[in-house]
Amino acid sequence: MTETYSVDVRITPREGILDPEGQTIARALGNLGYEGVTAVRAGRLIELVIEAEDAEAARATVERMCEELIANPIIEDYAVRVREGVPG
């Protein structure tokens, strides 16, 4: 029997890797008059719905997907979060 899990993958530039998009957004916010923004990082978000035995299995599968396809571990970090059910 499998359950349905909603899995979020947050993908962000690795520490020390240049993030020109984040920098440009930060500057644009400054130009728009927003103050107090000290850092902006631009990343990607992948939401999956997946059938798996249990939450651990869902996580393990998605982590493999990240290594293989979804993220580029050479320049990106990723974080996987698993919830039960389909997204609301």
Add this chain to the structure above:
Amino acid sequence: MTETYSVDVRITPREGILDPEGQTIARALGNLGYEGVTAVRAGRLIELVIEAEDAEAARATVERMCEELIANPIIEDYAVRVREGVPG
């Protein structure tokens, strides 16, 4: 006095808007032999660090940023999440 907040903005394609990137990832995962993936959506993630009076002020400011710049309501939904402190 202001505090430091880490704010996540999750931007996802609006209901009814095509998501070719999500579809492509879904197809690619299938080709790689992953089973049980029933949906994939690809969005963007913007992480901000911001100084604000309190969490509510931080949220309000970032929501204004989203309305004005960060998201395009014609094609995108956004969700804001605020946490205290700088990201770990």
Add this chain to the structure above:
Amino acid sequence: MTEATLDAAGAGTEVREPPITPELVAEHGLSPEEYERILAILGRAPTIAELGVFSAMWSEHCGYKNSRPLLRTLPTEGPRVVQGPGENAGVIDVGDGWGVAFKIESHNHPSAVEPYQGAATGAGGILRDVFTMGARPIALFDSLRFGSLDSARSRYLLDGVVRGVGDYGNCVGIPTVGGETVFDPAYERNPLINVMCIGVLPLERLIRGTASGVGNPVMAVGARTGRDGIHGATFASEELDEEGADSRPQVQVGDPFTEKLLLEASLELIERDLLVGIQDMGAAGLTSSATEMAARAGSGIDIDVGLLPVREAGMTPYEMLLSESQERMLLVAKPECEHEVREVLERWDLQAATIGRVTDDGMFRVRRDGVVVAEIPVLPLVDECPTYVREGVEDPEVTARRARDLGPYRDFADDAAVASALRTLLDAPSIASRRWIYEQYDTSVQTNTLQGPGGDAALLRLPAAPRALAAATDGNGRYTYLEPRTGGRSAVAEAARNLACTGARPAAVTNCLNFGSPLRPEVYHQLSEAVRGMGEACRALGTPVTGGNVSLYNETGGQPVYPTPVVGMVGILDDLERRVPSAFQAAGDEIWVAGVTRDEIGGSEYLAACHGQVAGAPPALDLDAAVALVDFLVAAAAEGRVRSAHDCSDGGLAIALVECAIAGGALHGFEADLDLAPREPGGATPLSAAALWFGESQSRVVLTCAAGGGEALAALAARAGVPIARVGRVGGPDCRLRGARHEVAASAAELSRIYETALPRRMREEAGLTS
């Protein structure tokens, strides 16, 4: 300087100065003899920062240790040459006060690790080399080598590299109008990514990378310096990391947006005459730009790395000196102009920091917050990199391959076998249409493109109207592997032929030498022989070498890539209205073949694609014939005698004819009798069927002229000493070929489908996802 004034760590930092052990020296790629030389130059032991500087400057990439003596044999002078090798890019005079700056560079290793960013930053680096000469980039070319597309890794690399070149060039607004793409298992784990950039400039605005004028400010401009691409990777990262983290990315990320700003700002600074010199912080970053600029001027440079804008906290002088963060430049402003320079840069939203001054003591002096951390005499550092002339020996395996009996592949059982070989070749990724690649590139931005990818050479209009610039890249690794000297000659001659097909006269050459480790005698043999062949061809064709790049150590698991010299050639078409396309133009036109077909199938794509064989001697390259053909093509175009001209290369005559039929906008069937094509004078040697159909004899071209125009064309050829013969006629929906008692007929539409779908079919599953 005395030991006492040296503080390796600089003020206020906690770093300990690691002892300079023999291991440390070895890890920096320096031999004990080279280290002795450093001791002699300094008169003392180097600091760690100094060791890093020597290691970078005396690397193959900057110092050309193993290649310099060979490169010296190349011709570098000619009436058009304004700037030869040694600068950021070469420059030729194209008339009316205009110059063309151009250079090719490799980014092989970064692309093998991260194809998208590796290729993108490769494009970025070569763009900077060109605009720092004062030239506005008008075109990019990418010369690519990958393993077989049957491998998922190769497909991933191709996809990433093409998106990387495209996203970068497209964003900056430079059309990518040509290149090459070759697939062979020899490149499976070590792809080659060479990018050429061409720019135009008013010659009076030519500026060089020099640091002259004592007291002039030295400014770092553009992106902040991070820890990316720091040389000496493994060792340096661990030993010198103040935070002790292992988070030092080697991968450089490109920012084409900043590049575009740098491009516009640099050209504005040069136009307003505010600079003494300017140079990209490319390989070996700040170190090479500062010391090379000082060396060219015979001056010294005194900088304080504490003033350098950085991206990360806690960077050491070593790291700041050797970082290869992208989109940075070093400039030396004219006296009194510093303020105005800043204004221009600010207008373009760019950061600038004055990090030092020009001196007259001939020293490269580096401080950290005032305290000297490195002090090296510039000239010995830059110009006295030890060079090596080695013994080269041919690999017996290659000797054996060349001698292999090709008998079994010379004939075809029946017509169906010929037809099948023809289809296999049209479907071969190294021959098939590259549309899948070049449609991901902006090819028409800047409105100069008279002929983009898909023809023999790209044609761009020049401000020196009605002249146009023709350019192409060429190189055949398989030929060079089998016979390096012939490979070197062929690379130059094919490029010249490609240009001449459009009607342009070849003018000058840049080149990229992609080889394995020169420490292997068999690789050194390849390198020295290939360079010899290139030099011979350049001299014969009157195309001096104005620059280039050497990429050695292209090997994995002890297996070097094919030795691959890539030639980037530019030429001039006097009247753009006289340009000649490569595809057939109209039914009824006569088809002619110029140049001799010999019994040559060695090294051919036919042997590789149809029989899996890399063997035989590559086709001979007769330099006199190559020169005569170029002269003939240029004259024929100038007199308006040809409607189309296409070089005959991979896949031989049959493929060249079919390409003429299907590679243009419209399909044009034809009939041709290959037996009519010119043979060796005397005609004694018999020609095998495979050589006639698919052999790659050099210096051949397929031409068309209007019906009745053949006599004049033949007369022109005779005058130039080029054998030529009419072989058929354009017309009908089918491609009908016969020769050596075989016949093949197929509809142009069907052959076009094979040719056009070969790459997209294989790349269908590549997702094209970002990053």
Add this chain to the structure above:
Amino acid sequence: MNVGIVRFPGSNCDADVYRAVTEGLGERATYLWHKSHDLDGVDVVVLPGGFSYGDYLRAGAIARFSPIMREVIEFARGGGLTLGICNGFQVLCEARLLPGALVRNQGLRFRCHDTRLRVENANTPFTTAYRDGDVLRIPIAHGEGQFVADPDTLDALEAEGRVVFRYVDERGEATPEANPNGSARNIAGIIDPAGRVLGLMPHPERVSLPVLGKTDGLGVFRSLLDAVRGGAGATGVPAEAGARIAGAAAGTGAGR
């Protein structure tokens, strides 16, 4: 006619528009710096192609807030002739001067090649040099050119004749194969309700120079010249439908 061309950081077709207007048409063009607040009295404003702000975040999203956009928006709202090409179209949508949005190409890849465009409305100040139904050959060069809008907006655009250009095949039909980026209803270019603001993804300025041997795009600039000369000018009424220039590029484009 004086055509103002806005230069955002990252614009890269500004010089091409300049050449189309000056070399192609023999009229005057003026660059407008993004940090300025002055339109220099130009007759027409062009937002050119390129990658303003690197296309970071979303194409056109950041440029839309450039200082000069305040004046551009005022100009356009007041009936000033405003043309957005490629990235300029994206900026116009982000600025809400045109409806809908341009998102990543359906195939996820940047595409650059000639497309065939059918003129759907020759009765605009940008298209009087063409005839309805003319098929032009104009290149595209974009990664984010898929036009999307909700069905009501699309229906309104169609009903009001505000779809100005559509991607078609060689027979002039708007087939899925002729659609290079997945745009809704093969839409390549649209106009605002007042008929004064046009946005399109293809690049007419790249096919406006006789020396390159292709001039199908010159009609857009000729039409503008006609509109400006006809007295409609920057803030006047829409140009007359009949005010077509004889021998305009229309003929060269049709049916090729």
